[in-house]
Amino acid sequence: MVEGHSAAKAPENARPILEVDQLRMYFPVKSPGLIRRTVGHVQAVDGVSFQVAEGTSLGLVGESGCGKSTTGRLITRLYEPTGGAIRFEGEDIAKASPRELKPLRREIQMIFQDPYTSLNPRQTVGSIIGAPLQIHKMVPKDKVLSRVQELLEIVGLNPEHYNRYPHEFSGGQRQRIGIARALTLQPKLLVADEPVSALDVSIQAQVINLLQDIQREFNVAFLFIAHDLAIVRHFCPEVAVMYLGKIVEIGDRDSIYGNAHHPYTQALLSSVPDVRQAASGKRIERIRLQGDVPSPIDPPSGCRFRTRCPIAQEICARHEPPLLQIGRKHKVACHFPGRLGEAPREPLTSGLLGVDGEGRPNPGASPSTDLVEQPGYADTWFDLDAKSIGRA
Numbered sequence: 498m499v500e501g502h503s504a505a506k507a508p509e510n511a512r513p514i515l516e517v518d519q520l521r522m523y524f525p526v527k528s529p530g531l532i533r534r535t536v537g538h539v540q541a542v543d544g545v546s547f548q549v550a551e552g553t554s555l556g557l558v559g560e561s562g563c564g565k566s567t568t569g570r571l572i573t574r575l576y577e578p579t580g581g582a583i584r585f586e587g588e589d590i591a592k593a594s595p596r597e598l599k600p601l602r603r604e605i606q607m608i609f610q611d612p613y614t615s616l617n618p619r620q621t622v623g624s625i626i627g628a629p630l631q632i633h634k635m636v637p638k639d640k641v642l643s644r645v646q647e648l649l650e651i652v653g654l655n656p657e658h659y660n661r662y663p664h665e666f667s668g669g670q671r672q673r674i675g676i677a678r679a680l681t682l683q684p685k686l687l688v689a690d691e692p693v694s695a696l697d698v699s700i701q702a703q704v705i706n707l708l709q710d711i712q713r714e715f716n717v718a719f720l721f722i723a724h725d726l727a728i729v730r731h732f733c734p735e736v737a738v739m740y741l742g743k744i745v746e747i748g749d750r751d752s753i754y755g756n757a758h759h760p761y762t763q764a765l766l767s768s769v770p771d772v773r774q775a776a777s778g779k780r781i782e783r784i785r786l787q788g789d790v791p792s793p794i795d796p797p798s799g800c801r802f803r804t805r806c807p808i809a810q811e812i813c814a815r816h817e818p819p820l821l822q823i824g825r826k827h828k829v830a831c832h833f834p835g836r837l838g839e840a841p842r843e844p845l846t847s848g849l850l851g852v853d854g855e856g857r858p859n860p861g862a863s864p865s866t867d868l869v870e871q872p873g874y875a876d877t878w879f880d881l882d883a884k885s886i887g888r889a
């Protein structure tokens with residue numbers, strides 16, 4: 498658990514700095530041998546949409562292999578996406594050329610999981626942190642050292658240690674060096690991919706607190722990728738849950754941790770005793786999902802979670818559930834969304850999709866034309882408790 502700092506809160510009405518719209522990344526799978534033909538695709542990220550507001554944090558959670566890291570790497574444009582848009586301050590950078598990306602490299606930085614491999618062991622800390630300043634001509638040459646020392650101080654390291662090498666530091670200190678390097682160019686968005694999972698538990702809280710201080714002081718936004726649900730709850734006012742390349746539920750902290758409506762989110766939360774107890778105030782038994790995560794090369798038809806879902810029915814194999822807004826800041830992609838043990842008997846989505854309860858075409862129905870996932874939230878939503886339209 499993270500102690501010391503209180504849980505991060507989202508500023509009201511902060512404008513979105515990042516908008517991800519129907520983002521897709523399909524990695525080609527090649528046949529073995531000399532003539533390497535593409536024989537399939539790993540659908541690592543498949544139609545993901547979300548927003549990150551200025552100075553706030555969105556957490557991305559889900560089991561290993563669900564596409565979290567790929568999403569982060571797309572946003573920092575380490576990969577070029579197969580499809581979709583990545584709007585940073587309103588400008589789509591999804592297909593930007595290396596030249597167009599250069600100024601953006603200042604604005605969007607990444608903090609990596611492993612402080613051992615992400616720092617060049619042959620460079621001093623001074624040159625690791627100082628190099629971006631010189632490349633981007635941020636400060637005159639004779640001011641680089643003093644800026645490096647300032648950054649070392651910001652991340653809680655001794656400014657006189659700029660001449661030391663990474664191996665002379667502990668794991669937690671190395672991650673602080675990685676953070677200082679990411680801060681060098683005064684970015685507006687930090688993509689932090691499992692920033693503390695390689696560190697001792699005792700050090701994790703210190704590094705998280707440092708990131709929180711940095712966020713407050715410099716108003717940096719975070720896409721915070723992590724599998725530790727307790728850390729994400731502390732750091733992120735908003736959370737997106739991914740499963741097999743898709744967002745299955747997204748919402749503010751209370752909606753996800755205290756009012757999850759997707760069976761996958763419920764199972765994920767139930768696997769962490771601390772989180773399930775604190776969020777609900779009552780004892781929730783652990784939900785054990787059957788089977789393994791299917792291959793992203795050949796995902797199940799309809800809802801990708803259905804092969805492991807305890808409440809799946811026929812419609813789930815026939816239709817992919819749209820990500821429906823069910824609260825002011827809460828969306829869920831499930832035909833049978835509900836609190837644990839309160840899933841509806843009939844699919845909520847059949848009218849919208851123009852199908853009957855089993856998902857077969859319903860000739861009399863008129864499907865909604867408005868089911869494309871938008872990043873962000875609308876001012877109206879479907880209130881499941883009141884069975885009516887809710888309004889902001």
Ligand SMILES: Nc1ncnc2c1ncn2[C@@H]1O[C@H](COP(=O)(O)OP(=O)(O)OP(=O)(O)O)[C@@H](O)[C@H]1O
Nearest residue numbers: 524539541559560561562563564565566567568793
């Ligand atoms: N360069 C690549 N080429 C082919 N497949 C890839 C590549 N990178 C990732 N994948 C596949 O894409 C899927 C998503 O991987 P990704 O690393 O984004 O998931 P993740 O949720 O971050 O998991 P982890 O926490 O283990 O890193 C996985 O099936 C992975 O094997």
